[in-house]
Amino acid sequence: MFDVEKIRAGFPILKREIYGKPLIYFDNGATSQRPARVVEKMDEYYLNRNANVHRGVHHLSNICTDANEESRRTVRDFIRAASEKEIIFTRGATESINLVAYSFGERFIGKGDEILVTEMEHHADIVPWQMLCERKGAVLKVLPFTDDGVLNLEELDRLLAGRVKLVGVVHASNVLGTVNPVKKIIEKAHAAGAKVLVDAAQSIAHTEIDVQALDCDFLAFSGHKIYGPTGVGVLYGKEALLEEMPPWQGGGEMIREVRFEKTIYNDLPFKFEAGTPDFIGIIGLGEALKYVGGIGLKAIGAYEEELLKYATGRLQEISGFRIFGTAPEKTALISFQVGKIHPLDVGTLLDRMGIAIRTGQLCAEPVMQHYGVHGMARASFAMYNTREEIDVFCEAIRKIETLLGAGNA
Amino acid sequence: MTIQEKEQEIVEEFAVFDDWMDKYAYLIELGTALPPLDEQYKTDENLIKGCQSRVWFHAELKEGRLWFSADSDAIITKGIAALLIRVFSGEKPQDIAAADLKFIEEIGLSQHLSPTRSNGLLSMVKQIKLYAIALTAGS
Structure with a gap:
C-alpha cells in the first residue's frame, strides 16, 4: 500500500518552511x-567505517570495498543487468554519456559515420556527441518531434538508412515529459546495425527499467535524481561491448600492471573507474535504490501518474495556461507558460509562496527553439508530492495571473 | 539628489509595504511604467549576460552625466531595472563607479543579490558600473 504520508516523514526537508510557507x-x-536513511547510511560510513576501497588489507578497507561492490549488485538488480561487470560508477548521467562518447567513439566511430540524437535531448546528450563528431569527422543527425512532443518514428527509418553507428535517445524528456518508445527505437536501430544509448536520467525514479528486455547497449542515470547522493551516477553497458572499448581515464584502480614500457588494464568494470571512486556516494546510491525498490516503482509510477493527471486537469482550467508536451505517455512533469507572463516572473513569485520550480531553457535549448520560446517554467513531481500541494500550486498560479494580468507581457 | 538620497527615498517608499506581495506588486507597477527601450538599442552589446530573462541596458553620456534606459521581457526584472535607472540616471560616472548600493537589501529584495540568482540584478549593477568606469577612464 502506497502511503504518501509515511514516505514524506522520511524526508526531513519536506517539513521546512520557505518565507514562512510550507515548502512545496x-x-x-x-x-x-x-530521505534521512540515505544520509544516515553515508554518515555511518564517513564517521565510523571509512577507508579506501580495493587496496587496503585492513578491516575497514574490506568493509568499504564490500559495501561498494554490494551497491554495484544492487544497481545490477535494479535495472536487471546480466552482470555486475556491466555496471560502471561515474559522477552522473552526464559523465556516463561522455564516457561512451569518448571510449565507444574512439573505437567505433570514423570519418563520415553518423550519430543520431533526438530533437528533445538535453544538452548532456547533445554536446558530447558534437565533440565526438568534431574529433572524428563524424556527422550529427537529429530525429525531430511533433508539436505535441512525440518523436517522429517514420523519420527514424529514413535516418537509420544512413551511416548511423550510435543512437542517443532520452527515455523521458526533461522538458516535454514524453516517455519515448525506446524498445521500438532500439529494435529499429539494431536492425540498421547501430548501437543505442538510453538516457534514463528522468525515468529512473519513475518507472521500472529492464536493460535486458529493452536490449539497450548503454544506459545512463544519476543518483541524485533517484533520492540518492549528488556526484554519483551509473553507466550500464553490455559486457561484450565494454570489453571492446578502450579505457577513457587513466590512473589507479583501472590498471592491473604498470610498467613504464607498457601498462595492462584491469578487467571490467574497474577498467572504466580510474582513481578513488566516490565509494561513500556509491554506498548511498545503493541505499537509495534499496529504499525505492522497497516501495516499488510500479506503485510509485501509478501514484505519480495519478498526480500528473490531476495536476494537468486542474491547471488546464486556468485560462492562458499553456502546457508544452502533451504526449499520451508522460512522466510526472509539466512544462508551461502562463499567458504572456515571463517564466522567470512566475518562478520568482512562486518562490515567495514557498513553491520551488525550475524556469529557463531547462538545459534543452533546441526544445525551446522548436516552440520559438526563450524559456519555460517546469513543475516536476516526485513520489512525496501530494494533491494538496497541487491545489496550492494552482491557487498560486491564479494569484500570479491576477497580479500580473493575464495579458501582461 | 545624490545616489544615496535617491536610495533613501526608495527605502522609504517600500517601507509602507509589510506584505511581500505588495512589494512585488509595486515592482511590477514600476516595470510596467518604464518606457520601452527604443528597438535600435536592443543590441547584443546592450544585452546583459547572466540573466534568465533578456535585459538590455543602454547608456548615454550627456554633459558629463550618464543617462540609462532599459528593457526586459520579465516584468519583475524590468521593475528592478527601473529602480536602478532611478538611482543612477543623471549621475556623474565617477559617482556611479564609486557607489555602494544599500537599498536593495534594505527593501527586502536581497534574495535577488546572490550570484546564483539568474534574474541578473548583480549583472545589471556590474554593467552600469562598467559603463561608468569606461567613461571615467576616458574623460
Missing part, C-alpha cells in the same frame, strides 16, 4: 530530495 518542492526533475 516541484523541482524534482533537477534533483530529488534525499
